[in-house]
Amino acid sequence: MQHNKLRLSSIVEWGTLVGTTLIVCFFLVVIILEIVAKGIGSLSWEFISSIPKEGMTKGGILTPIIGTVLITLITALFSIPFGVFCAIYLNEYAENNWLTRTIRAAIRNLSGVPSIIYGLFGLALFVQTLQLGTSLIAAGLTLGLLSLPYIITTTEEALMQIPNSTREAALAVGATKFETIKDVVIPSAVPGILTGVVLTLSRAAGETAPILFTGAAFYISDTNGYINQEFMALPYHLYMLSTQHQAIEEVRPIAYGTALVLILVVFLLNLSAFYIRYKFRKNEN
């Protein structure tokens, strides 16, 4: 009797865990299948290499692809140095006092702030106060701000993984603190830092809200991508095609194609993060 009861409860436990996992996977698979099924038809070299035509009912999505690439670059240029240096300061130099703990807690909290708030902040600071206007640079800096807390947190975690004995090894042969960090600590932490950076950038590339008020355009006709002008971006293009366009039914295939391309871009970025991790692990062992 006791035995049966145990068996029953373990089946229930196992079933609950497996069941919830399967349900989550089911929705994930359905979403991806739906986008692939409806988007694959629009996907072609033509689609990703030509600009939108005839009020965006024809043509491709080259302009938003260029915009997304450029804005991700600006985000990276701004957030990587600031984020990584800040994490190095916090983990390697800052004393463990209330000020450091407050800064760290504030950074953790910032990563929980909704992205639309970043959009409004970017509008107030970059677009208006700093007079950058709605532009690639203003939106890139806004996404950079959004990315900072993630990059700081993941970099700090990567640095924390480096045991103190590694730092002592360098100090013991006469390295200064700066040399220790530059030559031993950071090279050891690179896989962790890079993984965090790539995952953060892939998240930033897919954000819509922060670029909504700071630079994303409904439509622009040239693909030159000037830093002080508005731009098209994949997530905003998708949002606009799905909800704002006057011929919603007509542009639906393009919207699905855009969604598929966006997912592929993010997927490729994530894949490269896994690859970096795998490569460094292999080198270490």
Next chain:
Amino acid sequence: MKTKLSAENLNISFATKQVLKNVSVEFEENKITALIGPSGCGKSTLLRSFNRMHDLVPYAKIQGSLKLEDMDIYSKNVPVTEIRKRIGMVFQKANPFPKSIYDNIAYGLKINNLPHDKSVIEKALTEAFLWDEVKDDLKMPAHRLSGGQQQRLCIARAVALRPEVILMDEPCSALDPVSTIKIEELILHLKEKYTIAIVTHNMQQAQRIADHTYFMYLGEVKESGPTQDIFENPKHEMTKNYINGVFG
């Protein structure tokens, strides 16, 4: 006999906890001196104060005089990197840099602006009894070496800088008996050129390699003398109990 390294009336505390109380020790040139005592007695703390490893700990308070020959180790006029170049250290757990075997040796030479061509690397690895095992794999990541080889690489890294003193903090505690014997042979060989201070928990090891031994207990030096005297004729009851394994 010339005293190479010494501490006089050394007191060290971390925050409110006093770890060393009025410790005075002397390490003679070209001799091996062992520091023994139960865990927490302060022997590692003492060892690490000689190459200023406590500088990293903001709440460490160090009082007393530490000298390398006549030079004050904590003098503001001497850069800490200079001290660490002259007083090398080997740690409890082998901690090679995440670099190749070659670069593990070359790194310390480079940052100290010393020549670091292949002959220098070869000499250091030979001196640490490692050259024959790694001469064909110098570009291999040091992490792929066995534990014992890694520890000998760390010794080679310290030796390469031609220090005057080598501090060893339980260098064999993570190694198997065969690797341990190899390292002990190496240490005995190194004393011809260097002054060696070694912390060990292994009583046989202390007897096998050390010329002098200090027994420490709760932050104080309880007894010291030639190793043979300490082990065969301990003056204190506590020393006797410790080396016979009554407590530890």
